[in-house]
Amino acid sequence: MRTISALWLRNIRGFVRDRVKLVTSLVIPFFFLYVFSSIFKTDQVEDPTAFLLAGIIVATVFQTSLNIATSTIDDTVSGFMKEILVSPTSRFKVALGQILSAATIATAQGILILIIGFFTGLRFNNWETIIYVLFALMLVGLVFSGLGLFLASMVKSASTFQVVQQAVVLPFTFLSGAYIPIDFLPKVLKFVSYFNPMTYTTAFFRTIMLEKGGLPQGDLLKLGLAFDLNGFIITPWMSGGIIAIFGALFLYLATNSFVRADFNKISRNPLVRR
Amino acid sequence: MKSIIEVRNYTKKYGDFTAVDDVSFSVKEGSIFAFLGPNGAGKSTTINTLVTMMEKTSGTLIIDGKDVSTEKDEVRKAIGVVFQTQTLDEKMTVTENLNMHCVFYGVPKNEVKDRIHFVLDLVDLLDWKDKSVSNLSGGMKRRVEIARALLHYPKVLFLDEPTSGLDPQTRNKMWEYITRLQKEKNITIFLTTHYMDEAEICDHVAIMDNGKIMVDDTPANLKRRYTKDKATVQVKNPALFEETLIKENFSFKKEKNIFHVVVDIDDIQQFLDLIQLFKNEVKDLEIKKGTLNDVFLEITGKEIREEASE
Incomplete structure (x- = not known):
């Protein structure tokens, strides 16, 4: 427990001390909110800003979670990971500490955007919604921190990871309905988006945040909160289940590959060492 | 004195490359053991295997009675490692770095x-304990x-090369x-270095080349065996x-011009007698x-040279 909490605290500290990261990660969501709000100005949605805000929160939490990978690779490149790995502490606990801190930071980011959202007119009808939203944010953060750590322990160098991150972030966010409704996508991409865990994450979170859980199936389908796969309807609650399954898979893969990863191979300078 | 490190028939291969x-050697408890060798000799590979960061191909490596391959955590508790490359957490303060280490090694909280x-x-470095590591000089780090x-x-x-890249004063x-x-x-100290004058201070020196240990003895014995005093x-x-x-x-060599003679000395007394004969001639x-x-x-x-890494 001591290892997990100490690593958690260290990573949170590191994030808070990095002011530039903190500010940019808060500014960028509002840039997206501004840019994409015109797309959502359709008559199906009564509150397009809230609708988009929910998507942006999910996308931000997702991207922040993936940053765990960057910070893990940074730790490897800076040599600090070596200090951890030569100690008798268990790698599993190190992996958990990394994942939990990333999930925490991601959730905090989501909350910050949510708070700013309240100032721009976001309102909940039921006060319990806020609790559900918090739990949903934590779930999302945890799931994708797992994915992030998994990617980090697979990658051999920091520059490779840059490419991998781009390759993951772009399709995951843009083919999920977070920024652009899936119905706007070309047929092929729409098909692809059904394999994207972020699609279900977005639908699940949006349903909770916009308090649409009680709507009939037809309305949910219209709003893109439920999906019709050849007559089989995926409800928002099933989406939640799908995320949980993805989460379990990611966490398993992440801890497993982190425990086995050979961090000797990632070096600060590819020209030095074999 | 008993041996604290015991290495027997240790072999490490990377694919076809050995x-x-x-390699076999042992280190006595409480001694300073220097591991020398040109770049690529296999020093870092050996040290990495000893500190449980790398798997051996075959052989037995024992530290403080524990097997490096099968009792990793026990070995890790018994050793402290300073790597060739820096492994501090730059964003944190000195104390935070040290605190973290205590957590990883399970040092009791009240201590x-x-x-x-x-x-x-x-x-x-007591005055620097609350400074961020990134503000420290290389020697301080x-x-x-x-x-x-x-x-x-x-x-x-x-x-692993504790003094490379440091100025002479910091080295001292x-x-x-x-x-x-x-x-x-x-504490038993196992170190690699590129500086020969540093190896002289050590109790025991092993020289490695091409993956083999060529000699393993005290500095004095090595010098006696492999060098002669020289007079110019x-x-x-x-x-x-x-x-x-x-x-x-x-036996002697004439160098540069005829005035310059290098003499191998086996017996200093004999040489002094000779110089005595020429006492008015020596410039x-x-x-x-x-x-x-x-x-x-x-x-x-x-020639041993200081290079970035092997």
Whole structure:
């Protein structure tokens, strides 16, 4: 427990001390909110800003979670990971500490955007919604921190990871309905988006945040909160289940590959060492 | 004294390439053991295997009675490691770095503060304890790393080139800390270095080349075995001097011009008698003791050089 909490605290500290990261990660969501709000100005949605805000929160939490990978690779490149790995502490606990801190930071980011959202007119009808939203944010953060750590322990160098991150972030966010409704996508991409865990994450979170859980199936389908796969309807609650399954898979893969990863191979300078 | 490190028939292969080839050696408890060798000799591979960061291909490596391959965590508790490359957490302060180490090594919570004070005092960095690591100079960072490696009271301290890249003054300081540690705490120190003068201070020296250990002895024995003292003499009448040298059975080399004679000395008394004969003739005389550098050259055929890494 001591290892997990100490690593958690260290990573949170590191994030808070990095002011530039903190500010940019808060500014960028509002840039997206501004840019994409015109797309959502359709008559199906009564509150397009809230609708988009929910998507942006999910996308931000997702991207922040993936940053765990960057910070893990940074730790490897800076040599600090070596200090951890030569100690008798268990790698599993190190992996958990990394994942939990990333999930925490991601959730905090989501909350910050949510708070700013309240100032721009976001309102909940039921006060319990806020609790559900918090739990949903934590779930999302945890799931994708797992994915992030998994990617980090697979990658051999920091520059490779840059490419991998781009390759993951772009399709995951843009083919999920977070920024652009899936119905706007070309047929092929729409098909692809059904394999994207972020699609279900977005639908699940949006349903909770916009308090649409009680709507009939037809309305949910219209709003893109439920999906019709050849007559089989995926409800928002099933989406939640799908995320949980993805989460379990990611966490398993992440801890497993982190425990086995050979961090000797990632070096600060590819020209030095074999 | 008993051996704290025991390596028998250790071999490490990377595919077809054999980096370390059937190496055996042991290190006595409480001694300073220097591991020398040209770049690519297999030093880092050996040290990485000893500190459980790399798997062996075959052989047995024992530290403090525990097997490096099967009792990793036990070995990790018994050793402190300062790697060749820096492994500090730059964004955190010195104390935060040390605190983290205590967590990883399970140092009892109520002892953490005292131990941090103790190790920082040892390396004269108490005034810097709340500074961010990124504000420290290279030498200070290395001292923090040494301090950190001592927090869990290891029995063996591994130092992979602890003084490379440091200025001579800091190097001296570093050596002060290392020898003080060995004497006061009876810690065994296993180090690699590129500086021969540093190896001279050690109790035991092993020279590695092409994956094999070529020699393994005390610096004094090595010098006795592999070097001769040399005298460089300039005389007014070199022809006569040369004639005498031949008559007295000295081996020598003439260098640059005829005035410059290098004499191998087996017996210093015999040489002094010879110089006595020429006492009005000698213009310049310098006697050099054999050094570990000579030993190194003799064994590996290579000059030791400081390079970034192997």
